[in-house]
Each structure stands twice: as structure tokens, then as C-alpha cells.
Amino acid sequence: MDKIVLAIETSCDETAVAVVKSNKQVLSHEILSQQEHKVYGGVFPEVASRAHMDNLEHLIKQAMKDIKFHDLDAIAATAGPGLIGGLIVGLMMAKGIASAAGKPFIAINHLEAHALVVRLVYTVEFPFLLLIVSGGHCQFLIAQDIGKYTQLGTTLDDSLGETFDKVARVLGLQYPGGPIVESKALKGDGKKFNFPRALTKRSGCDFSFSGIKTSVRNLVQKIEINEENICDICASFQECISDILIDRINNACSMLESLKIQNFVVTGGVAANNFLRSRIEECALQNNLNIFFPPNNLCTDNAIMVGWAGIERLQKNFINSLDFPPKAKWPLESLQNA
Incomplete structure (x- = not known):
């Protein structure tokens, strides 16, 4: 029943x-x-x-x-x-x-x-690779069963959602920062500004986002803050974040080769970002993973x-x-x- x-x-x-x-x-x-x-x-x-x-x-x-x-x-x-x-x-x-x-x-x-929650919508069997990207957390885990998780990596400073909010605040945009940064980025040039991709090209699955926030703040102090520059900063910021996530996903896949894990779940508030979704989905397919995102809501x-x-x-x-x-x-x- x-x-x-x-x-x-x-x-x-x-x-x-x-x-x-x-x-x-x-x-x-x-x-x-x-x-x-x-x-x-x-x-x-x-x-x-x-x-x-x-x-x-x-x-x-x-x-x-x-x-x-x-x-x-x-x-x-x-x-x-x-x-x-x-x-x-x-x-x-x-x-x-x-x-x-x-x-x-x-x-x-x-x-x-x-x-x-992804198991409410799709058939996703254990074990699976799990990436949580939210306002308070950013971490890679292996989900082995209900109540059984092994951490592969986590943020060493700010969470990803927190980083979006802080960048939005530096640019004078409203809280919450995620949706408005994504919206501005659609009208911007993601190659205009180069922000640091911390920990990339290194082993492991840890994250660090504080340097990006500092870099954006330093840039804002040097250039005119008009609508075009705001959109370009948002787009360049998202490009930077996506590059970091892709690098960490590739590392996680290398670590999991012997475990034969085929399913990859990405969840949390930041997983609703369509640009990041598309980059993560492309990377997952290249690594022969079945990718699952919960619906945005x-x-x-x-x-x-x-x-x-x-x-x-x-x-x-x-x-x-x-x-x-x-x-x-x-x-x-x-x-x-x-």
C-alpha cells in the first residue's frame, strides 16, 4: 500500500x-x-x-x-x-x-x-556520482545507498551559490544572485574577461571560489560599470565557473574508473543554471556517464x-x-x- x-x-x-x-x-x-x-x-x-x-x-x-x-x-x-x-x-x-x-x-x-529527489522523477540506481551545488554547499560524493555517502571533494572556501550572490552584490545586482547573473550573462561576452580557475589542472575534486570573487571586485574598481560590462563580467564569470566544474568532473571520473559507476546526479539550486547544465551534460557524455538533473523547481x-x-x-x-x-x-x- x-x-x-x-x-x-x-x-x-x-x-x-x-x-x-x-x-x-x-x-x-x-x-x-x-x-x-x-x-x-x-x-x-x-x-x-x-x-x-x-x-x-x-x-x-x-x-x-x-x-x-x-x-x-x-x-x-x-x-x-x-x-x-x-x-x-x-x-x-x-x-x-x-x-x-x-x-x-x-x-x-x-x-x-x-x-x-532525482529518484522521484527518474530511475536512478545506486551507486551514483553526486555533485551538490547550492547556496551553502559545493561537494562531490559517491551515493552508495540511502544514508551512505563517501565524499570525494568539497569547497575549501565559498560555496558556489554564495559566490554567485557575492559577485551579484559587487555588481550592484539584487539578491538572490544566481538567476540575475545568469540572465545578464545571456547578453554578454564570456571571453571578455579572464578570471582565475583555482585548483584546475591539479588532482582531486576540491573547489575554491574565493579568488574569483576577489578578481571580480578588483576588476569592478578599474573599469566603468555600465550594462555592457556587467553582462560581460557575468558571462565571463559563468565561463570560469563552468571550466572549474568540468575540470573537477573529469578528475572525479578518473577516480571512479575502477568502480564502474555509470550514473551522475547534479543537484542543488545552482544546478538550475541552464548554461552550467549544458556544459556539465556535455562533459558527462564525454565521460560515458548517464547524467541526471532534477527539474528546475x-x-x-x-x-x-x-x-x-x-x-x-x-x-x-x-x-x-x-x-x-x-x-x-x-x-x-x-x-x-x-
Whole structure:
């Protein structure tokens, strides 16, 4: 019989609620992305947690308006990694519902939710190569099974999403930076400016993006900042980022030759960037990998991915106690079905 999970996502600035079935049907999905952070040029934790408190109960009512609580099989909520205030809001609500309804509670790792959501849409068997590129993370892993991940490389400084936001801020563009930088880049010349490609031509799968941000800032201080130059900087920045990703993907493939891994999943908010997608897809095909991206609406933070991760964990009977704590840091490789 199909299982049904109510899911809550409050790890950053999206307040989201979904109801997901094990037959891959999404019964409802409600999401509010907080616009208040634009004035700060980034996510302000206190603002985020207050907005979650203001919005969460209403979103749950909307998501559950055609569903009875006694029909649910479990309640899932993001427990980390993320902003601790938001995590607490979501966990308290989820645990309260689970206790009142007498349903199991499942603590979801936000990164595992990103990793598994592609399996809601496509048939992707374990093991697979995994690249997470999001606002808070940039890392290569081998996904061996639910709760079992081996890290191959990670960022040594800024995440990729954070780098997009910081470059946008230097150029006087609005937060969030990813979509607007991509939009400007469409009108620019990607060969106009040459930014540093840190760690490329070296072994390993680690990333470093801080040098690009500094290079953009130094350039902005030297040239006239008009629309043409902004578009050229954005296009050149994306070219630089894509070259770094391709170099690291090739290294990862070299490391995996003996493991016979054929599937490659790229996920997280930055995976919604169409230019980067096309470059990554081309590289994957050259390395004889089957490439999978979630649909754009499932790359950015959402509760559907939390619900599907809840389904996957429920099917393996990975249930958590109501005293499971929020975790601001919670690496995937340390998950071990906790």
C-alpha cells in the first residue's frame, strides 16, 4: 500500500510544506520564498526564522486541506544542515504534529533530500556520482545507498551559490544572485574577461571560489560599470565557473574508473543554471556517464524533496525519536542513517 508523508522545509529562507506519496505522486506543495532578505543582500537569520514562524502554520493548513492527518504514514522535516532558528521552527511543528497524530517522525538531512529527489522523477540506481551545488554547499560524493555517502571533494572556501550572490552584490545586482547573473550573462561576452580557475589542472575534486570573487571586485574598481560590462563580467564569470566544474568532473571520473559507476546526479539550486547544465551534460557524455538533473523547481529548496527523502527513509524503516536535535552542520558522509 502506498505511503504518504507530510514534509516541512525551513532550513534557509524558503518556508515550504508538501504531501508526497510513495507512488511518486505529489498531493500538494506550498512554498513561500522570503523577499525581505533583498535589502540585506543575503539571508538574515533572524528575519528568516520569524518569517517561518509567521507562515508555517498557514502553509500546513493549505497543504493538508484535502488530506486527513490520520491518512499520513509519517511526518518528515529538515533537521539540518541550515540556519538553526529556522530548523527549530520546522522541527517543533513537525514533532508536534507527529506526537498529536501518533505518527512516526523522520529527521531529514537537507543535502540528502537534494541528492534523492532525482529518484522521484527518474530511475536512478545506486551507486551514483553526486555533485551538490547550492547556496551553502559545493561537494562531490559517491551515493552508495540511502544514508551512505563517501565524499570525494568539497569547497575549501565559498560555496558556489554564495559566490554567485557575492559577485551579484559587487555588481550592484539584487539578491538572490544566481538567476540575475545568469540572465545578464545571456547578453554578454564570456571571453571578455579572464578570471582565475583555482585548483584546475591539479588532482582531486576540491573547489575554491574565493579568488574569483576577489578578481571580480578588483576588476569592478578599474573599469566603468555600465550594462555592457556587467553582462560581460557575468558571462565571463559563468565561463570560469563552468571550466572549474568540468575540470573537477573529469578528475572525479578518473577516480571512479575502477568502480564502474555509470550514473551522475547534479543537484542543488545552482544546478538550475541552464548554461552550467549544458556544459556539465556535455562533459558527462564525454565521460560515458548517464547524467541526471532534477527539474528546475526541484533544484532549489522545496518540501517535495524533503517528502521524497522521507518516503525513501520510511521504506527502510529509518525512523527518528522526537528528541532528535536540529543540526546547523550535518555532513552527508556522517549521516549513517542517524
